[in-house]
Every structure is written in structure tokens, then in C-alpha cells.
Amino acid sequence: MSDSLDLTALESLVGYNARRAALTIIGRFTENMARFELSPVDFSVLSVIHHNPGVTSRQLCLALNLLPPNMVVFLRTFEKRHLIKRSPHPTDGRAIGLSLTPEGMALMKEAEAAAAASDNDAVAKLTKAELATLRRLLMKIYQPK
């Protein structure tokens, strides 16, 4: 039986194409990062902490579009795994500054290399110029203003 269905109506929607591409890339990401026991969202949270030591939970939620109650669970798990530590915020007694432990830094050094490799593999059909264009156009869609 021929699999030649007409999908042109769906394929005209950017949202459909963006979702299918995201699921493809991130599905592979999930497999390749399983050895670190990091989901895509786990990785994104740890990456932001890594490059922004002292960041607060609220800042993470805003930057990554995650909800505070869910962030609490992520951070608790990371702390139990000794990947992050919490320090009192210098000026705001309600807030808590987050940073990676040496163990967390060691993990993220490897994990970020593996993440980049997985991402590159998933988009290997595109040229470097196409990838630069793609990233730019995608960011234009989700960034405010």
C-alpha cells in the first residue's frame, strides 16, 4: 500500500513543522543524554545555572518558561544528586542563589559536549549557513517584543 498521503494542509503550518522537528531533535537528545540521567528540561535548567551562578529559581522560571512548583522538584532532585548548591541571596532574604557543585560542573562539562554532539547529529542535513538562519528565525518567533 502506498504511504503517499496528502499532508500539504498541515505542512503549510509553521507550528506543525516546528513541533515535528523539535520532537525529532529532542527525541534523539533524550536517548543520547540518558547516560547522564538528564531530561531535556533538566539539562536546560542546569545549563542556565552553570553559566549564571547565583541565579534564582524565579529567574530560571522566567528564562525557561517553567512553573515555580515544577522548578522546586527539579532543584530538589539536583540537590539530592549533589549537582547544585543553594546559597543565601546577598540582598533578598526570600531568594536563594543557585550554583553548580564541583560534581555538577564535572557532569555538565561532559553533558554539554554530548548535547552539542547530539544536536549537531540531528540537524546534519543542513549546512552551517542554514543552521544559523534557522536558529535566528526560531528565536524571532519565541522571543518577546
Add this chain to the structure above:
Amino acid sequence: MSDSLDLTALESLVGYNARRAALTIIGRFTENMARFELSPVDFSVLSVIHHNPGVTSRQLCLALNLLPPNMVVFLRTFEKRHLIKRSPHPTDGRAIGLSLTPEGMALMKEAEAAAAASDNDAVAKLTKAELATLRRLLMKIYQPK
């Protein structure tokens, strides 16, 4: 407090950007399509049936990367809403051909117009040429071969 976090590591990953853009577009899609009581996946299934009358459940699963047990639930719900009908497959006694009812066609005529409008709104910052490029690059990522 300045919100200027360093996200460059994440933003270098196509998967991260594709996911953020997809969630932005589809979040708006979900709001705009709520009046039809159609989720993004609901819409994609009905759209394929609309443009491919007689399609089988298995073909839908392959085309949209959905799992058969979940498709059963979608189709049951559509049938209860009198949006689709099932007909015996002409040659394969195991399979069932799917098509829209007149009621389903009427709904999808409106829903497809609203979907296109929502999608266009969500990517209004991009030019027509950029959108054509974006669709082409995204399809290259998720299409096999």
C-alpha cells in the same frame, strides 16, 4: 534586578530553539482553537482524514508519529462527536477506512481557516520568504531519508 541571564549555551542548540518556538506557536494555537474543542493533535488527525478520505488508523499513526492505542481514543471521541465515520476497507478486512461526516467537514472548513490565521499571527514577525525558508529547513530535519 536585571533579567540579563546568559543563555548562549542553550541558544546554540537547534533543539532548544525549535522547542521554544513550537511551544509558542502551539500555545497560541491551543487558545485560538479552543472554541472548536480541538487540541493541536486533534486538529492534525482530522486534517489528514479531511484531505485523505478512506485513510486507515495505521496510516494516520505513521504519518503523524502517533501511537495506535492513543489513536483509538482520538477516533472514538471524534465518532461520538459525529465528526468522522468508519467504513469497511475495500480489500483488507482488518482495516477501517476513515472519513469526515458532513458535520465534520463543516467544522474543519472553519477550523482550518482559524488554524491558518493563528499560525500566521504567531509568526508575523517573519517575512514570507523567511517563512518559506523556515518550513523547508524544519521539514528537512524531521522527514526521513
Add this chain to the structure above:
DNA sequence: TATTGTTATACTCTATAACTATA
């Protein structure tokens, strides 16, 4: 009064195992 972080919980979406009817 508003905000940060938290708890508990509900809801949606997706995935797995096993079954039936037909090819």
C-alpha cells in the same frame, strides 16, 4: 500589599503490554 519559594494535587499527554480478528 506584592513577591519568593514551597506543598499538595490534578490534569494532560504519551508509552507499554497484552489481547482479537484478519491476512
Add this chain to the structure above:
DNA sequence: TATAGTTATAGAGTATAACAATA
């Protein structure tokens, strides 16, 4: 033996309401 469709269920991911501590 393999495939189309189905059932039941489990799991992951995400969302809502309400609260304590601090600004």
C-alpha cells in the same frame, strides 16, 4: 507468522490553588 485495531494501565510532563516567609 505478521498486521490492524483495541483494551487497560502506567508513566512523564505540565498546570492550579493555597500557604509561609520576606520585601
